[in-house]
Amino acid sequence: MKNKKQIEFLYKEDGIRNAAFxxxxxxxxxxxxxxxxxxxxxxxxxAIINLANELKQNYEDSFMEISHxxxxxxxxxxxxxxxxTTIENPKEFFLIAxxxxxWEFEGDKIKKGYQISKPN
Numbered sequence: 001m002k003n004k005k006q007i008e009f010l011y012k013e014d015g016i017r018n019a020a021f022x023x024x025x026x027x028x029x030x031x032x033x034x035x036x037x038x039x040x041x042x043x044x045x046x047a048i049i050n051l052a053n054e055l056k057q058n059y060e061d062s063f064m065e066i067s068h069x070x071x072x073x074x075x076x077x078x079x080x081x082x083x084x085t086t087i088e089n090p091k092e093f094f095l096i097a098x099x100x101x102x103w104e105f106e107g108d109k110i111k112k113g114y115q116i117s118k119p120n
Contacts, residue, residue, distance in 0.1 A: 006025055008087055016052060
């Protein structure tokens with residue numbers, strides 16, 4: 001699967017909550033530098049997979065409203081709104097964060113990521 005297609009699956013097909021998909025997508029030496037509401041975080045592959053499982057457990061559904069999708073060389077930039085539904089209210093999506101992410105590929109795996117998010 002080409003890098004662009006992998007990122008499209010990550011966001012458009014709820015791959016962000018799919019631990020098995022993330023395990024194949026992320027390089028073993030993956031690192032994410034994330035400027036979040038909790039400060040500047042550095043997360044490895046295992047932490048991202050744990051986060052995917054947590055998102056899957058805590059939310060009924062997840063939807064990424066993508067406004068920008070740019071690919072250049074081995075990098076892809078995505079700007080999106082992350083919306084979810086809860087188990088208690090599965091019919092109503094609500095915005096949990098606004099996100100900009102930059103993904104750097106090594107071959108067909110994401111080796112490095114940079115992300116800025118703002119909770120809603």
